[in-house]
Amino acid sequence: MATSETHSERTTHGVAHDHAGHDHGDGSLNRLAVSATLHCLTGCLLGEVTGLVIATALGWGDTASIALAVGLAFLFGYVLTSVPLVRAGLTISAIVPIAFATDTVSITIMELIDNAVMLLVPGAMDSYLDDLLFWGPLLGGFLVAFPFAWWANRYLLARGKGHALVHQYHHH
Numbered sequence: 001m002a003t004s005e006t007h008s009e010r011t012t013h014g015v016a017h018d019h020a021g022h023d024h025g026d027g028s029l030n031r032l033a034v035s036a037t038l039h040c041l042t043g044c045l046l047g048e049v050t051g052l053v054i055a056t057a058l059g060w061g062d063t064a065s066i067a068l069a070v071g072l073a074f075l076f077g078y079v080l081t082s083v084p085l086v087r088a089g090l091t092i093s094a095i096v097p098i099a100f101a102t103d104t105v106s107i108t109i110m111e112l113i114d115n116a117v118m119l120l121v122p123g124a125m126d127s128y129l130d131d132l133l134f135w136g137p138l139l140g141g142f143l144v145a146f147p148f149a150w151w152a153n154r155y156l157l158a159r160g161k162g163h164a165l166v167h168q169y170h171h172h
Contacts, residue, residue, distance in 0.1 A: 033154035036163035040106040040149055041142055043077030044114065048138065050076070053129060062125045066118075070111050077103045084169040102166045105156065106149040113148060117141030 051069030060068070078099040085095045118124045118137050127133035156162025 029154060029158060032157050032163065032167065033150050036153040036157065037106060037146060037150040039080060039163070040077060040103060040110055040153070041146065043080045043103070044073040044107060044110045045142060047071075047073030047076040048114065049129075052134075056129065062119075065125070066115055070115065073111055074103075074107055077107045081166055085166060088169040090169075098165050101161065102163050105152050105162065109149045109152055110142065110145045113145035114138065114141030117144055 048069045051072040052065055055065035055068050081099045081102050082095050085098060090098075118141055121133070121137040121140075123133050124137040153162055157164050157167075
């Protein structure tokens with residue numbers, strides 16, 4: 001059941017209470033899951049493109065390119081999650097476990113599916129950054145991955161996990 005309470009009414013001593021799956025309707029939970037998944041997509045896309053640009057410039061092969069791109073996708077995702085936590089005054093020792101718990105599942109889903117699409121499309125891994133054969137499978141892979149990551153994010157949010165751990169800090 002949806003409520004009309006404001007953020008400040010849900011907040012006690014600066015900490016928002018988790019209402020995912022309780023006071024919010026499915027529409028609100030779905031919107032939070034979309035937001036979490038778009039966050040994941042942003043980190044993955046930034047990391048993938050940065051990694052592939054670096055790997056291409058260095059003339060690396062497919063395995064090294066994928067490893068760098070995936071590593072940077074996780075790094076960018078964790079950094080994006082950490083920004084509101086830093087602004088809220090949390091220490092690094094508090095931020096790291098929250099970032100891992102928030103993003104690991106959805107980034108893993110995004111990366112597995114996106115890289116599988118890139119590997120399955122003939123010529124995609126050998127294409128260049130100015131080629132549609134690079135961008136089509138890359139973006140298509142993220143489109144294929146989106147509903148799976150969304151479902152995982154929604155599942156976690158409904159249980160007070162995943163992005164529910166960081167959502168409260170977006171208002172600081």
